[in-house]
Amino acid sequence: MLMIYTCKIELDEINPKIWREFQFHPDVTFHQLHEMIQFIMGWDNYHLYEFHVNGRAIGLPDPTFSYMENREVLDARRETVQKHVTKENTVFSYTYDFGDDWRHTVTVVRIDSSTVIDPVPVCLGGARSCPPEDVGGAWAYQHMLEALSTPNHPERAEFTEWLGQEYDAERFSCDEVNVILKKHKNKLIPKSLIQQPELKKPVKLTKSALNKHLKQMSRDELVELVKACYGASKDIEKFLAVKILGDEAVENLFHEYRKKIENEFFPERGHAKLRLQEAKKAISEFERLTGNVKYSLELKLIYVESGVSFTLTYGDIDERFYYSMESMYSDVIKTVNEDETAGLFDQYEDRIRAIVSNTMGIGWGFHHNLHDLYVQLRWI
Known part of the structure; x- marks a missing residue:
């Protein structure tokens, strides 16, 4: 006999309501519930999230900055729903994307027992399409709908181009959602109920085995292999572009990652x-794909310069923000110092120094810490 929770989730501050009703096994973790909600609502799972249940915050705590938290955040990957939610009519919240701040209200409509063997979550109903990712929040979403529905609205063309495709705010298909839930069922049911396949010894392709195999291949076979690799992933596509097109591809990637x-x-x-x-992550990906020291240094400088500009525009942020800027600035200093020709120093010293000058008056010891790093440059 399985327990089944029937819940209704509504997106706050939106009218008419965007809602879904769905069933699931309560022994799932809150992280699994998050993924379930992403599929059911129609989000793309780009951003962080947090549940608030009976006064407890449940999300993905970052141990690196745990000393800065003035509250406890339980790990959503370890906390199960039935541990915290045990009664019908329990109401809790789910916030997705701390920038756009999409807040959802989840209500436990019913708790039943079932003899159904398959514990895959099921969407029972709903209304209206989910807002597009990164639209800017509830107010911006309503503004977008108004612009799209007004033929002569000055922002209509801009929103249409930004969406990239026709957006139907009223569209929702329960059947389509259930197909997706079925496809991802092993991510959405309790681990104890997943049928484990028979374990086999993993097969690993070693470098020596790869080298031996490549030497045995004909030229045409090698060409086909490279072409297949090109279509296998975006990273491989970019890597091959760098190897084949050289500086032109590197420069294009630089502008992509800079943006x-x-x-x-x-x-x-x-x-x-x-x-x-x-x-x-964008910086590390660029470094890995290109190995270009100069452009990698440029991206690191842009990261710190953008952070400084942001805090000068909007005011003091927090210690974690400034620590990240200092860490990246330290990488910049290290890279410049490793260049024996002093070419990077000659090219970037003005910008490196300007970062320190522009941070005077910013809190958290930010300016002082950057200055201590700056004076470590070999050539000053």
Whole structure:
């Protein structure tokens, strides 16, 4: 006999209501419930989230900055729903994307027992389409709908281009959602109920085995292999572009990743996300794909410069923000010092020094810490 929870979730501050009703096994973790909600609502799972249940915050705590938290955040990957939610009519909240701040209200409508063997979650009903990601929040979403529905609205063309496709705010298909839930069922049911396949010894392709195999292949076979690799993933596509097209591809990638970094601080539309991990990920990806020291240094400088501009524009942020800027600035100093020709120093010293000058008056010891790093440059 399985326990089944029937819940209704509504997106707050939106009228007419965007809602879904769904059933699931309560022994799932809150992280699984998060993924379930993403599929059911129609979000793209781009951002962080947090549940608030009976006064407890449940999300994905970052141990790196746990000393800065003045509250306890329980790990959603370990906390099960039935541990915290045990009664019908319990109401709790789910917030997705701390930038756009999409707040949802979840209500436990009914708790039943079932003889159904398959514990896959099921969507029972709902209304209206989910807002587009990164539209800017509830107010911005309503503004977008108004612009799209007004033929002569000055922003109609801009929103249409930004969406990239026709957006139907009233569209919702329960059947389509259930197909998706079925497809991802192993992510959405309790681990104890997943049928484990028979374990086999993992097969790993070693470098020596790869080298031996490549030597045995004909030229045509090698060409087909490279072409297949090209279509296998975006990273491989970019890597091959760098290897084949050289500097032109590197420069194109530089502009692509520069935009990713700058958009975290000053996006073209909506509020700044300040997803520092995403910006740093862009830098590390560029380094890994290109190995270009100069452009990698440029991206690191852009990261710190954007952070400084952001805090000068909007005021003091927090210690974690400044620590991230200092860490990246330290990487800049290290890279410049490792260049025996002093070429990087000659090219970037003005910008490196300007970062320190521009931070005078910013709190958290930010200016002082950057100055201590700056004086470590070999050639000053």
